[in-house]
Amino acid sequence: MELREKELACEIVRDLLPLYVDGMVSDVSKKSIDNHLEHCTECSEIYHDMACHLEMETPSTEISDVKRFLNKTKKMYLLYGLGCLSFIAILICLIVDLAVNKGITWSLIAGSSCLFADSFLYTLSTCKKNKGCKAMAVISIGVLVLLSVIQITRYYLIGTGTFWLLRYGVPILLLWLCVLWLPVLARTFLKWNIWDCIALFLFLVIIGNYVTKLITGDYMWEDALHMQGFIGNALGEVIGIIIFGIIGRIEKWRK
Numbered sequence: 001m002e003l004r005e006k007e008l009a010c011e012i013v014r015d016l017l018p019l020y021v022d023g024m025v026s027d028v029s030k031k032s033i034d035n036h037l038e039h040c041t042e043c044s045e046i047y048h049d050m051a052c053h054l055e056m057e058t059p060s061t062e063i064s065d066v067k068r069f070l071n072k073t074k075k076m077y078l079l080y081g082l083g084c085l086s087f088i089a090i091l092i093c094l095i096v097d098l099a100v101n102k103g104i105t106w107s108l109i110a111g112s113s114c115l116f117a118d119s120f121l122y123t124l125s126t127c128k129k130n131k132g133c134k135a136m137a138v139i140s141i142g143v144l145v146l147l148s149v150i151q152i153t154r155y156y157l158i159g160t161g162t163f164w165l166l167r168y169g170v171p172i173l174l175l176w177l178c179v180l181w182l183p184v185l186a187r188t189f190l191k192w193n194i195w196d197c198i199a200l201f202l203f204l205v206i207i208g209n210y211v212t213k214l215i216t217g218d219y220m221w222e223d224a225l226h227m228q229g230f231i232g233n234a235l236g237e238v239i240g241i242i243i244f245g246i247i248g249r250i251e252k253w254r255k
Helices: 002-021 027-039 041-101 106-126 131-158 165-188 194-216 221-225 227-233 235-254
Strands: none
Touching: 002 027, 002 041, 027 041, 041 106, 106 131, 131 165, 165 194, 194 235
């Protein structure tokens, strides 16, 4: 009978030990468990194991929280620092431009470039999901805005050059954005490995080079059939496609 009562007391104490370790039991229960642990070796060992495990887990959790806080703080100060430097640089360019040219000319281009760079770095630093697509979206919008600012500044404010934005700038920009976007989309949504994405990028670069020269009038389709033109425009990319394609196949076979 005494053995059964002891076993029953041990079971009750062991059920209450997690609450006892966390300090969640009443004073009466705490005294009863204290008395039991003084006389029961098995329950005392279980209690010490729980207490040691809790002590080992708590510092690691606190350390990880501190590390996350420090990393977030570093990013915050880095972004604030870049923002302040960009603001100072834009302000200096604006003052010099107004003093020398009596108006806003090249400082508009410099300011747009700083804002574009800051937006890109901010996206890379803060985005955790689909970082590639978000970075490409910033690049697409930023480059289009920057080209427009360059065109407006040179043609309308400075009065030099021709109006090339719609004839050459936008078509070439859209072409090369497609060259950049397609590997990123393949990587993000189709889950291609990085080597296949590089091979796809090099293949699109070949097409982009030919189409760019066609848009600018520096190339004719008949020139693509000449070996000299092929060597100058596509040989290096073809070699890269073969190398990275082979590496991509090896990576798939390993998996």
